[in-house]
Amino acid sequence: MNTEELNFAYRVRHALNEKLDDLPASTTERLAAARKAAVARKKAHVEVRVARTAPAMAGAGTAGFGHAFGWMNRFSVALPLVLMLCGMVGVYQYEQQQSIAELAELDAAVLSDELPLSAYLDHGFNAYIETRGQ
The missing domain is CATH 4.10.270 (Myosin, subunit A)
Structure with missing residues (x-):
């Protein structure tokens, strides 16, 4: 995430927090569901990345000088x-x-x-x- 995207996310969050009390209940429920879905996707993305890099890192210690100089x-x-x-x-x-x-x-x-x-x-x-x- 670059700086512009991060700043945009902060501005959106700030705007939503300012008007949180004025939002209807249906909108807050949809936002909560969207947040849960986004967090679930992010966790799945992180788990896939960890699963891909873990086997590569496991073999790194035995190749070359890694194991000899442990x-x-x-x-x-x-x-x-x-x-x-x-x-x-x-x-x-x-x-x-x-x-x-x-x-x-x-x-x-x-x-x-x-x-x-x-x-x-x-x-x-x-x-x-x-x-x-x-």
């Missing part, structure tokens, strides 16, 4: 998902290693400091650190 189509869908999952696991592992390295550096700094460990537990030491930071 696994490749499925693999091409799964491969990006697997790569994304591996990338996410890699980023997670990297972040974990970075966190472990930072904590190890902090522990080494605390243990190699001249202050005894009990100083870090003293509440007065926290107050001293806060006032020194200002």
Whole structure:
């Protein structure tokens, strides 16, 4: 259906919808019957087209390279998902290693400091650190 036919159909539908209440009952019944017949013809036309193309499409997978590379189509869908999952696991592992390295550096700094460990537990030491930071 080209653009002109589609526009004409829209204009007819719009005109019928505007005057729908003014149409006599016999006309609305005839229009409803015509619509049912048109829908039935359209469904029959679509079913015939599907019935004709289905056998042709069924044989297409076995001819030439279609059947030989069928696994490749499925693999091409799964491969990006697997790569994304591996990338996410890699980023997670990297972040974990970075966190472990930072904590190890902090522990080494605390243990190699001249202050005894009990100083870090003293509440007065926290107050001293806060006032020194200002």
